[in-house]
Amino acid sequence: MKALVATGPNEFSVQEVTEPEPGYREVLARVRAVTICGTDAHLLRGDYPGFWPPGYPFIPGHEWAGEIVALGPGAEDLGWSEGDRIAGTSHDACGVCQKCVEGRYNLCENYGKEGLHRQYGHNYQGAFAEYVVHGVKAIFHLPEEIDFPTGATLDPASIGLHTANRGGVRPGDNVVVFGPGPVGLLAADAALTRGAARVIVIGKPSIDCDRLELARSMGFEAIDYEGIDPVEAVRESTGGLGADVILDCAGVPETFQWSIAALRKGGRCAAVGIPVEGVALDLQELVLYEKELVGVRATAGEMRHVIPLVANGRIRVKKLISHRFPLEEFGEALDTFNERRGCAMKVIIEP
Numbered sequence: 001m002k003a004l005v006a007t008g009p010n011e012f013s014v015q016e017v018t019e020p021e022p023g024y025r026e027v028l029a030r031v032r033a034v035t036i037c038g039t040d041a042h043l044l045r046g047d048y049p050g051f052w053p054p055g056y057p058f059i060p061g062h063e064w065a066g067e068i069v070a071l072g073p074g075a076e077d078l079g080w081s082e083g084d085r086i087a088g089t090s091h092d093a094c095g096v097c098q099k100c101v102e103g104r105y106n107l108c109e110n111y112g113k114e115g116l117h118r119q120y121g122h123n124y125q126g127a128f129a130e131y132v133v134h135g136v137k138a139i140f141h142l143p144e145e146i147d148f149p150t151g152a153t154l155d156p157a158s159i160g161l162h163t164a165n166r167g168g169v170r171p172g173d174n175v176v177v178f179g180p181g182p183v184g185l186l187a188a189d190a191a192l193t194r195g196a197a198r199v200i201v202i203g204k205p206s207i208d209c210d211r212l213e214l215a216r217s218m219g220f221e222a223i224d225y226e227g228i229d230p231v232e233a234v235r236e237s238t239g240g241l242g243a244d245v246i247l248d249c250a251g252v253p254e255t256f257q258w259s260i261a262a263l264r265k266g267g268r269c270a271a272v273g274i275p276v277e278g279v280a281l282d283l284q285e286l287v288l289y290e291k292e293l294v295g296v297r298a299t300a301g302e303m304r305h306v307i308p309l310v311a312n313g314r315i316r317v318k319k320l321i322s323h324r325f326p327l328e329e330f331g332e333a334l335d336t337f338n339e340r341r342g343c344a345m346k347v348i349i350e351p
């Protein structure tokens with residue numbers, strides 16, 4: 001089969017490789033659509049040495065949809081058949097540690113341990129290929145209404161929903177989203193599904209210009225923070241009170257500081273962007289005004305909740321699909337994504 005193979009930092013090409021075989025409770029799927037995620041761009045650059053990927057050669061890719069072409073032993077007993085249309089997600093956790101038992105498999109205590117845990121496209125071969133093997137814990141039935149490119153964006157949509165869930169958005173809340181990228185806009189839609197009264201998306205016009213425009217076209221309030229104080233802007237638009245919930249989807253050090261300052265008393269910030277450096281936080285503000293700051297890692301059971309919301313159009317992933325490329329043009333697709341050519345949001349590869 002053809003696959004995108006990384007052979008070192010910034011070294012990758014589409015090559016002919018051996019097709020994988022499904023093992024116990026696994027399926028082999030024909031990949032029909034797979035999207036480029038920010039994590040893929042970092043991984044291909046070699047930004048997580050020795051971790052993602054643990055070694056070379058490596059096939060990345062973890063946001064995909066396709067159909068089952070072969071079943072490993074035990075998969076049929078669990079309700080899977082050849083020809084099933086499915087979407088994948090990355091975490092295939094152990095299922096037996098206490099975090100998995102509690103349903104928080106994104107925090108699996110056996111992360112990365114051979115034979116117990118896999119994160120496809122991160123520490124195990126992924127889906128930038130014609131075929132991929134997945135354990136049945138990491139696949140989901142795709143309803144008729146969802147086509148393959150849309151199905152490939154269910155994984156990031158489930159992360160958007162997990163972010164809004166971790167933020168504890170309640171009906172009538174004023175919600176602020178930092179970072180108008182794909183996860184930011186998906187989290188914004190997810191906040192609406194939880195009953196947010198208003199969602200204000202904040203970005204930097206020099207890099208997010210088209211994205212803020214897209215946010216406006218989706219009906220969100222959008223604020224360009226360049227040249228202004230984003231904390232003041234949030235306070236001004238919330239009658240001086242601040243936001244009930246902030247979803248930090250930018251992950252730069254400043255947005256953590258702004259988030260704590262721009263929260264209403266008793267407010268909560270859920271951060272999904274991974275900051276690359278440390279930052280000083282105003283902990284007095286956190287303690288004295290009972291503000292909360294919580295982390296968000298991937299998704300924990302939201303795939304099944306997000307599928308009907310995407311199918312009925314309440315989480316609008318189709319709005320975010322900006323480009324489609326064949327696997328052979330992966331380099332071009334990655335440049336389009338990295339340089340945000342033509343307001344690139346979700347760039348889809350169709351192997």
Ligand SMILES: [Zn+2]
Nearest residue numbers: 037039063156
């Ligand atoms: Zn991703």
Ligand SMILES: [Zn+2]
Nearest residue numbers: 094097100108
């Ligand atoms: Zn586990």
